[in-house]
Amino acid sequence: MKAEDPHQLTILREQTKLLFEHLPFVLYGVMASSAGLVAVLWHTGQGNALLLWLLAVYMLTGLRWWVRRHFNKLGAHFDPQHWIQVAVQFTAASGVLWGFAGVVFFSTDPMVLMVLTTFLAAMVAGAVSSHACHTPAYAAFALPASMPFIARCFWENTPFFWVLGTVAFVYVLINVNYGRNLQNMVIQSIRLRFQNAELIGELTLQKRVAEQASIAKTRFLAAASHDLRQPVQAIELLVDALGEDLANHPSKGLLDRIQEAGYGLRNLLNALLDSAKINAAAITAKPRHVQLAPLLKRICNELATQAQHKGLDIRVAKTKACVYTDPALLELILRNYVENAIKYTPEGRVLIGCRKQGGQIRIEVHDTGIGIPASAQETVFQEFYQLGNPERDKAKGLGLGLYIAHSLGKLLNHDIGVNSTVGKGSMFYVTVPQGDTSHLMDEPSRVQAGGKTPLTGKTVLLIDDDDLVRASVTEMLSRWQCSTIAAEDAETALRILMARGRMPDAIVADYRLRNKSTGVQAIQSLQAQLGNVPAVILTGDTAPSRIQEARNSGFLILHKPLSGVQLRSTLSELMSAKVRG
Template sequence: MLSGRQLLFLVAATLLPVVVFAALVTAQYSMQERHALESQLHQTALTAAAAVDRRMSQELAALSTLAAGEALDGGDYAGFHRQARRVLATVGAGWAALILSDADGALVDTQVPFGTPLPSIMDPATIRTVLDRRRPVVEAVLERGGVWPQPMIAIHVPVVRDGVARHALSALFPASVLRRTLGEHLAVPGGRISLYDRDGRIIARTLSAEAAAVGADDEAVGRRPTATVLGGLDGPSGAAFGAVSLEGVPVVMVHVPTPQAGWHLAAGVPAAMMGGLVRDSQMAAAAGGAAALLLALIVAVTQIRALKRRQDAERRLAVLDAKKDAERRLSDMVRNFPGVIYRRVRRPDGGGGFVYVSNTVNALFGVARATQPASDAVIADLMAAMPAETAARLEAAFAETALSLEPMQVEGEILDPAGRPRRFRTNATPWTAPDGSIIWDGVMLDITDLREAEIARQIGAERLAFALEFANAGIWDWEVPTDRLTWSDSLWRLLGHDGPQGEPTVAVLLAAIHPDDRAGFLAGVQSAIASAADYRAEYRVVLPDGAVRWIGAIARIILGPDGRPTRLTGLYLDITDRKRIEEELNDAKVEAERADLAKSKFLAAASHDLRQPVQSLMFFIHVLSERLADHPAASVVGTMQQALDALKSLLDGILDLSRLDAGVITPQVEPVRVGGLLNRIRAEYTPRFADKGLRLRVRHSDALVETDPALLGSILGNLVENALKYTESGGVLVAARRRGRWLRLEVWDTGIGIAPGHLTDIFNEFVQLANPERDRSQGLGLGLAIVKRLARLLQHPMTVRSIPGRGSVFAVTVPLHAEPEAFTADDAPKAAGGDGDARLVVVVDDDATVRVGLAAMLESWGYEVVAEAEGEAAVAALARIGRRPGVVLADYRLGEGGTGVDAIDAVRRSCGWSVPAILLTGDTAATSGLHADRAGFTIIHKPVTPVELRRIMDAIAPPSGDAAADG
């Protein structure tokens, strides 16, 4: 029988193998668990690094495609700014900004409107590296406090033209974009993936579930990790190492490189997770023994394999989604890109070809896109349409850039299906894929129009240079913000130099300007800039040899997006000869105006003085003809009357034409009712038309127009007079027709008409087409000449149309008044009322001969006459006889500066009522007519025929029946 001590030893001996086995199994399982976790971290790091490389390759390819765009060929930065903003809208949340730079700084920044002063954002050293090496550069985290709300990543590609890197195109996107890319490949629960740049700074890290849920930002981005992490990153790729995180947590990490960007990617888990796995194994071995340990191992291996398969599937799905996303983005860019986009691949074994050609190939070159995925057939058709020399250069360029990996640019010709040559340019940027393949992402642009435009520009520049030289002119441009001044070589010649004399500056220009004109020049420029108005100035310049020349400057203000002036662009002209001619013309003008003034005074005097004796003769002859009615000399008096009528017509026409040609008549434009003018036409001409057996129709109109009533009345009177002369049957119609903002006054007649070839001749002086015998009874041919001059003076368009044998239509177009007013210009003669004696007429005229003749003629018509030389004398005479007159007949121009208007007003005041009045004047100035219209009396121009005067007198104040009958 075994003692208790023996039994205890036996039990211990029995359990010892099991315990040893469990310990060995646990140790082995813990080692495998560690290796499996390290392998999982390594695989995760490789997968995430490949995803980062693919993302950066896509960004570089898209940016290289944009860099090859046509907008940058001609330096159209504003156009490129608009295209870049459209691309940003297409890319969506990927790119935050696009910046175009050269060695001196930024030129285009989509973050601000074009033309806004740009801050220095990009690192100048990085930009110079891109330009010098002509290769893309991926820059790590950029931190610019206050510029961006979060850390940004910058990628740069060179913009190469003609083998020279002229610009660097940079794209900025948030570092958080790569954080999402890393998060898509995090397969270890509780683990973390971190991305580091070449300097060891953190580019992006996956966040904990809690931080990601609240959308927290990673404050560690842009910082350097702990020294233990940096030491592990310097170790061999794929090896696990222990370190301490920035949060002070011990971790196990595995790192791998990202070939495309040159960064490091590390996947890690907390070291406590590794220790926890060991402790769990020990507890399972103690509790379940060898069988439990074995079962746990089998289950663990099964789960790990299942997890790995699931991760592999998710990884492949993520790669497929990223590829589809890149294709969608590229497709969106292609639709907005004016060219053919292609990708060519050459694998390490020498195979490959064109794997993508955009659908725009047919629209640009007339080649149908192949329906199969491979696009070699399309390129083959394009190559077949190229001349042999172009095709050879294209293939040679692909072969050369495969070795140098430098950007490629080739130009050549291609024939479209119609056989027309088209000029093209292809740009491509080669890069190396992780598998060693050479990939060209490129564009092919149709530059036929661009080349033709360049040729046209060169021709235009040559023509402009010739024009500037021929016109002795120069072009200049002044940048307001920088005070930079540039000008053409021809401007140097204007300043007296044979060629450019260094850099054009404001100081050089001011030194050339005459000292007396400098202040005015600067004041004019500053005023134009302040008001954003066009600049015009004339000033003198002093040439090096001391000669003084006149310069005329004109400039247009160019405004920036903010509405502020940014540039003055203009032209300088040598106006010395023009100035000399202007001085000569000014002297001649002064002399001409002096002579014209003398002529005007003479005409004013002649218009009155020449009419006075003619008027007297007409009155005396009329009286003589009545008294010698049955005398044998009556025929002689009649002949004298005809001669005097002809003299009157000739005198009226010649004096009116002289005054119009001398320009001494100034229109007094005012709102006028055409009804009054039409009423006067009806009253004056209806009896004369009836005497000839014709009918005059005047259509009434109350339209309000802007015109001079006296001058427009003269136009209508002459047109009606002309119609009366040349109409033998039918009649004449005077009508007013509205045409929008205009009133068209028309005179229709049924006369002999005018041949088409003479429609302009009739407005010349002394032209009478139907009066070759010069019968003076048909006028002198001056009426239409006066009409033409009056219409031109009033700026009232005049037209005529005619059908020979059927009649003519003369029309004058008058502007309507904008706002109708309560205004009446109807001054038709009105019969005297009961306030005065209709048989008593007051005559006021300072010319005794006219006064006596007029009084004798009125008395022969049955009127009683009070005739005086001025108004006050007439008032005194009326007071002596104690009577009030029915009519006042006054000459306009009286002695000692008095006027007939003053005389009429004096008689009216003395009588206490508005006596009807007639104003006789030999002055055709519009002012007298204006006074008459406003005073409410009738104006008659001398010389007036007794028949006309009697008709008006009878309308105003008819004499007694017996006296009228005797007259």
């Protein structure tokens, strides 16, 4: 063991512990062997010498046992350099006693000689395993135990004893060398154990650092997303309101470009929101039997404009397939597939189709795009991973689309994957259980804007601590001849309502309000005073904990930014549900 070994003291400590751990077996063996030797040699007429020798062996054995008990009481607080010397010295003392037996009980009588040789050889060999962790300890026993007997053989100075002494000497050397090899193996094992422990500690630390970085990232994205969603929400509604005023104005084209830019920003923010929902486990699958054709056609129609801007042909292959899945989540998976295909296809086409595979339906999205190297076909599903976008072109998104698709696939227990060839295109797929057309349900009806419950003459109570959001929502509602009472908290809202003598037809409340209060608390407080007024939570939070809290409230949740059409449709549904109730 090299002096510069950083684990030297640690290894020495472990060697010391091993010597004392093995000591009981050594002592049991010594007591049994010494008693056996005395019993076999008793007929030689050396009874007194044998008994005195056996007494010395047992006294030493008792002392070693007492020392071991004292060592065990120290626990981990012991000096390995001192205690390993203690172990070596006691081992040497035991070796001296056995060496004494090899001389005192030596006899040329063949039977006595065979017995003595056998017992000494057994002790030397047996000590190898019990003292293998520390060669000096083994040598301290083996040499004093054997060398007196070997010397006595040479003293006889006859050919037979010369051969016996030589064989015994070689035998001892072989065992010492074997013991040294065993010690090296033990030391290497100890060193590897501590290196592994250090590696595990380092990996644990790195994991903890990575987890803290991930938490910090999530908090940063949640805070940044919330702060961005507030002004974006205001811009979205103000642009929608302006769009109604400029329907036939020459500047309508410029406004359309602004709306298109806002649409791109909303998609980026919604990608962060979908990722946060997944991390918050705030998505619950609601599978049912559903026809694929309307779902695929809807995705194709909604994304056709994006494809046309790039000169791409986008098509859906005809299908009569019925599947069993959550249609909303499956649509989100496929929408991300198609949007990804459009982004990474410079020319050509995007094709959506289905294949039957046993009791499964595999939905495929083919493109003629740049393709994906084999080495990246698994990493493309990782969070924030983007292929071929080192400049982080915002037009290509955040690298969350495929991560969201993969996560939703796991949630639905649907197999998803990709087959791709660089320069020729890619095929992303999701495999869904086949459905039963006899269990199809009608699509849930949704009240469209301007439908059964118009907003004209209705009163909406808005609670939001952001002045710009209150102003934009008020402006939007005024276009629909809908009165708005806006306040920053529930107490102010209640005072205004009492002063005007008005009862709201619906409540829209932001989730995060001032003074650490929430929209849920505001709505509950108002409903306690006003009765069961329909209410919806409007939130810009993407922190997983906040999403889960809002979801657990039981109120309908809308995420900022939402368009004027979405707001109008939601309010109409709320009020019509109240009428039906």
